[in-house]
Amino acid sequence: MAGAAMAHANPVLKLYKSVIEDVIEGVRELFAEEGVEEQVLKDLKQLWETKVMQSKATEGFFRHSHHTPQFTLQLPHNFHRVLHASAASVVIPAGKGFQNFSAGDMGTSRAGATLTLPSGIVYPIHVPAGVTLQTASGHLYKVNMPLMVTQATGDGSILHHPVQQILKPLGQPSVLQASIAGVARVSASSVQAAAETLQPQEPVVQQTMVFQPNVMEKAHLENSANTALVQQPSVSQQQLGTNAEWNQCADSTEKTQHGDLRTTVFTPESSEVCSPAESLANNSSSVLLDVEEQLDIDPQELVQQQVSDDIIDLLITGKSLDDNTVLKDQDSIASSHEMEPTEQMESNLRSEKDICSDIEDIIQLDGTGDVFPKEETPHTKDREENEFIGIIESEDLKVLEDEDEEDDDEDHDSISDMESSSSSEDNEEPQIDIVEEDPLNSGDDVSEQDTADLFDTDNVIVCQYDKIHRSKNKWKFYLKDGVMSFEGKDYVFAKAVGDAEW
């Protein structure tokens, strides 16, 4: 109940917080110019915040430390088998400690079962392999290797997006599950091992690592139907090496890669390539064996292959894509099998190339040539991306939405303030009772209808309108992007519809 209320009021509070922040930031320079101390600004902020809290217009959390990550874990139907076998539990750290959800809870889940993370969970979250994450927006996010989901920072969210983009079309649970099943069967033990090995690991390149396995998995899943070869790298990738291994392979692959991100991205790939080279030998699948040979042959080429698997496309620019083609050419040892997926994925590469360029645009957020306050342009950009992509954390989107709303509200408020101030000036002019031929006799024969005016209610809505319609005395309101104070509480809405009679 409290959680629900908190979730409900949270966007409002967030909005207000961001409003306060923006105003303070905007005014900071002015204050400095005027020679007013920074302390005054701080006091102002404090006063403002306390006032907001006191008004009880929202539930007061002074510092929004509560994120309600809206994640649902969608478990594949055979996940429970893996779980049971591995006896691993979904480890989701909450706050400082770890909360363990028993495998039994999830073991009974069937295909498509969802697990909603409880509210109050704070990042980082550790999600084991074989889990499909479904965000509140409904985007599926399949995890074939254990990963750490960290709290989104400004940079993190950027990285999120490319991942989400790739993952967005992944709306085929059947494909997922099929691939998961295939992968799980093949590498059930390896998954377990990977899950367990990963748990103690918290590499520095945590964020990047988080996403690329997902990305890789996703890419693999996309093409899983095409070739077994695709599965092969996924299997191999599942077996993560240690940090040491990653570092080793990083050096080897560095020269072929461009950019730090890509380097780190490729690192685990290559590491995966290196490490499971031997372990894969144990697998019975002939396809695997073939790939193993290829793996043994040239890690670089495998890296190429993985590159072509377009996982990293998200983080790759056009340059890297060119590299892929170059690498492809260099791949003399590549078998026909290898080439096929490469070619198939090339189309994927190209399609994602545009996304990559967009992503790069996101990274450079600093509002070049903005007219509006700096938040608006980047946020609108992000908004487009969000519509386009999928959101790993709805909170981020909420914040962005709130800030968009807040911008609208700010504009609206400022306008209304201006108008009211100008009108009040007019009211202060002296009102002369004019004696005329037909004198109005202020108040004499004509009684005043002030009852309507005195209706000043406490419930106020400040918003924009889509449409206001009237028939006789029946009114219909189609409103958007508003803040309303209703019975002392503040609410924020993106759309509101109303009926009224006058």
Add this chain to the structure above:
Amino acid sequence: MDADSDVALDILITNVVCVFRTRCHLNLRKIALEGANVIYKRDVGKVLMKLRKPRITATIWSSGKVICTGATSEEEAKFGARRLARSLQKLGFQVIFTDFKVVNVLAVCNMPFEIRLPEFTKNNRPHASYEPELHPAVCYRLKTLRATLQIFSTGSITVTGPNVKAVASAVEQIYPFVFESRK
């Protein structure tokens, strides 16, 4: 006889339209922002102000001309118009209530009998015009009174005239003719 029958008929005044002038320029924007129960039609440059007490809708122009509609009697129309001017004065404008004039009165009257319209039209050639394909009523114009009557076959008659008196006399005048062509 006509007068007697006329008395029996109840003429319902449904609408009285009047105009008046405030003799001062009105800032529509200000009215729109500060006035109560106002609709600002910026595209046509009008402000509609609705009153509750006499159910009246006033169309206000920036020139100071105001048209007041919806009243059910002339007195009510004047009353409402004054109230409107008063509220404008309250908003801060130097309003002078001048040139009040009732422009149009719309009334409805019901005959206890039905009417044969084609026959009626034939008998009242110059004044009556009947185009059934366009409108189901006969349009009867009384030039002297400057009143227009719409006569329906059901016996219902709609009268519009410059004032209530004209409307009443128009109904009186038409009664015998309509009575002739009754069913």
